[in-house]
Amino acid sequence: MFDSLKKLRRKLRIKKNVERLFKENEYYHSLFAKRELRVPLEAELFDYFRKLFPLIEKKSKGQLRILAVFPHYNWERDALLPSLRRFGEVTHYDWQPKYDHQGKDWLSGQKQRMNSELIGLVNDLVQKGAVDVIFTYLSGELVFPETVQEIASHGIPVVNMFLNDKEIFVGKKKKDAAQGMRDICRHFHLCWTSTEDALEKYCVEGATPIYLPEGANPEVHRPYDVEQDTDVSFVGQCYGVRPMVAGMLQERGIAVSCYGYGWPNGPLSTEEMVKMYSRSKINVGFGGVDNLKEMYCLKGRDFEVPMSGGFYLTEDNDELARCFVPGKEIATYRDFEELVSKVSYYLKHDEEREEIRRRGYERALAEHTWEKRFEKVFTILGVLKAD
Template sequence: MRLFYASESSANAALGWSSVWYNNLYLSLADLGIEIVDFDFDLEPFSVHMDPAFPENEEFIEKNRPRLEEKLLEQIRASHEKKPIDVFFSYFYGAHCRPEVIRQVSDMGICTVNWYCNASYQFHLVKEIAPAYDYCLVPEKFRLDDYRAVGANPLYVQEAANPNIYKPYDLEREYDVTFVGQKYGNREEYLNDICKAGVRVNVWGPGWKPAGKQGPQASFLKKTARTLKGGRLLDAAKRRIRNIFGSRKQESDSRLPPEALGGPLSDEEMIKMYSRSRISLGFSACGETHKTDNPILQVRLRDFEAPMSGAFYMVEYMHELEEFFDIGKEIVCYHDGNDLAEKAKYYLSHESEREKIRQAGYRRAVNEHTWQKRFSEAFKKMGIAI
């Protein structure tokens, strides 16, 4: 198979130095023996301006999307003429290109496939473009009917992890409870419940560490400089700075001990943290939906990368997790802050039980929840030979 690949490397515009999607999607496709042609274009600014609901983003999209579309079609045609392309694989929003551009790719006889994993609360970002693809790979089972309702062809493909990247390290487990990820929603409340119970917890990620005290990231200035206009930062760039470095409000509201707060980790540092922690935490709620009568919970990349990296993984319960792990035997779930605190204390004092669950979770992840396996099954359902 020959595949034209178009995706930003990072899964989070606030972490432009991360290579999460490259490590998981690109490298896993390559592991299957697929010949990959990479789209030679900087997609990162489009991730920063992905939501046209903000006026400054709409302006950016209208100005820059035609250039992306032109280069995309130009490079696909050139590659296809040189040697036929079988599949166009993207992680695109409507901000990247219009539906008619995807249809032009299909008209070349190329199967078009889009992967997108934030439809749980941001379906509007792909609602217009999704019907143009031959297949939309969708990890949110409850969103499948929404895709069909707009005329798209969804294929349920749950998230996974790449075992060549996510793996255990022989390191001392020096931390009791850790979480690596962005500060938002009710995450701080849950972590505060652990602290109140007398359990030592450490966190790393955008928004946790007081403003001005984050570790420097070399790529930050380069990436935010693209959003400079008339000597002032656009609102999109301002939001990005707040995401990475926090704000004074975040600093004053923080109830966690200052020594427990850390800035963003590199991909490798995060993976190693799973081997340095006795308990690694995960959260299932999306955005601020916990404040509503119908909070949105979703299975996340973390739910597979943590066990695969050798973590004892404790995550907020949602029923879909039971399809992928034996709860209580391969991973542990909590239902609220008190339950989280009680289980953290219990498993910290029951090392042999914790170790048994950790090893079982690792085996399940590497045997069943790899991207290589997910992609193989997806292409088989599409009728595409690898």
């Protein structure tokens, strides 16, 4: 009985979320068309920032002074900081554990104190002439619009990256404030989104957006020379359809080793996770947004697995197909039956699987590093000399 009620609540939650997201998308798409807005081209962004910051002195790679503002949950520090340090000296502000933005008193006091501390840090660096560009990974849950306004008022370019616009560009509202990007995005100089269809939303809200997918850090995500002792694996949290799909594969005679929070095996360390990508003949991925049908988004795993030299089989996604060639650099599936079919096929065709794995690794290393992403952003902002 309790399981049935739990499943019913889950279905209702998903239905409500689907309705909310489709309504939100239609609202922004309609306004974008009505106002005759246009997403800026890359060449236009270069020109815009050249005029916005006419006195900025471009610096060579390795000479920038960067303030990086983001919390570390599980991947951020290892992926982002080493890549940023290739461009120069990095000051990293992570408010955890001093402030807990998931705590009960976040809205009643901690958020204000954290925001004040961040403003103080920026003011201090600016007064010392010790910052050339500010990179943030923030949302409305974490900062007030006024905080972003203050940070961006010093003539120092501020770029914010947000990787969950597909689902929470607006998000939940607390005290009438959107927890996503809606209320704060217009105050950043540049908004980096990994969701292509969020570009219209940013434009409607008066922001300047750029679409760039996630990346991976080859210093961390690299191939290991280990025995391939695992046929099929999945690394990620246990939620939504994932346990059901894993169970259905087991019923078809396909053993899947699953790791992450919620699975019996538990999570892996970063090194163990990357080694698992090499140990596995097939690394399975899920591209859906919170179990929403026909709604997909890019995942960090989409780049980390190929960068780690793993063979990657994930859900079909138009955006991912512009990053890797399906069937040549990665493999994709559209439904459960195709997943079963392709797992069975590639387990029997070692040479073809190896060739796809090799091409995926080469593409990831050439085009999809975090360093490449930052290089493009800093060049567009006008703080980095182009090679």
